[in-house]
Amino acid sequence: MRDATFYYIPDVGIDNTTGKVVERLRPKIPVRLSANFNTSKVLVDCLFDTGSDRNLFPADWGRSLGLKIEKGKKVKIGGIGGKELIAYTHKVTLHIQGNKIITEADFSAEQNTPLLGRIGFMDKVTEIIINERKRYIKILF
Amino acid sequence: MYNDYMKVKELIKLQNKWVAFSKDRTKIINKASSLGELLKKIKKQDDLVVSFIHPADSYLSP
Numbered sequence: 451m452r453d454a455t456f457y458y459i460p461d462v463g464i465d466n467t468t469g470k471v472v473e474r475l476r477p478k479i480p481v482r483l484s485a486n487f488n489t490s491k492v493l494v495d496c497l498f499d500t501g502s503d504r505n506l507f508p509a510d511w512g513r514s515l516g517l518k519i520e521k522g523k524k525v526k527i528g529g530i531g532g533k534e535l536i537a538y539t540h541k542v543t544l545h546i547q548g549n550k551i552i553t554e555a556d557f558s559a560e561q562n563t564p565l566l567g568r569i570g571f572m573d574k575v576t577e578i579i580i581n582e583r584k585r586y587i588k589i590l591f
Numbered sequence: 592m593y594n595d596y597m598k599v600k601e602l603i604k605l606q607n608k609w610v611a612f613s614k615d616r617t618k619i620i621n622k623a624s625s626l627g628e629l630l631k632k633i634k635k636q637d638d639l640v641v642s643f644i645h646p647a648d649s650y651l652s653p
Contacts, residue, residue: 459596459616459642460596460597460598460599460602461602462603462606462644462647463647463650471603473599476645476651490630491633491634491639492633492638492639492641493614493639493640493641494640494641494642495643508626510625510626510627511630513627514626514631531652562626562643563651
């Protein structure tokens with residue numbers, strides 16, 4: 451069985467008590483996307499999000515591969531804060547460190563951060579280990 | 592490990608931007624305010640990693 455380990459990626463934050471700029475490490479996985487017989491040249495960091503039901507990507511990513519976003523099945527995505535957004539489902543392939551996952555993703559013009567969710571990503575792999583103390587995710591494909 | 596990645600003093604200047612880094616994440620190759628704009632700019636490049644740098648003054652809760 452193949453596995454891959456992804457160390458958290460540094461982002462920036464402001465420390466609430468000191469007001470100083472600090473490193474904020476986040477679980478992001480670099481993904482190459484295929485759809486519509488095209489494959490993205492670049493890797494895009496996707497947030498590993500156990501709170502997300504499904505994969506949710508920015509519409510621009512799909513459009514860059516020639517997808518007609520609004521031709522996909524229209525779905526409503528509800529956020530924790532009650533905000534709802536509209537997305538469109540398409541068949542895609544995720545390429546992650548040489549492993550292919552054939553799945554679906556929802557694309558929305560209202561979404562900035564690409565999210566890897568439970569259905570369509572986490573349920574397509576054998577096992578996921580999250581080590582928050584050491585700041586890594588290990589995926590067994 | 593992430594130790595050699597871009598440091599916060601550099602990242603803070605990039606918040607709210609889409610950024611294309613070299614694959615080892617030590618160099619900024621390009622940046623833009625939207626992913627679509629960035630992907631157009633880096634059309635001819637290969638082997639880059641693209642990331643959205645979140646605003647520093649808020650936590651992330653997608």
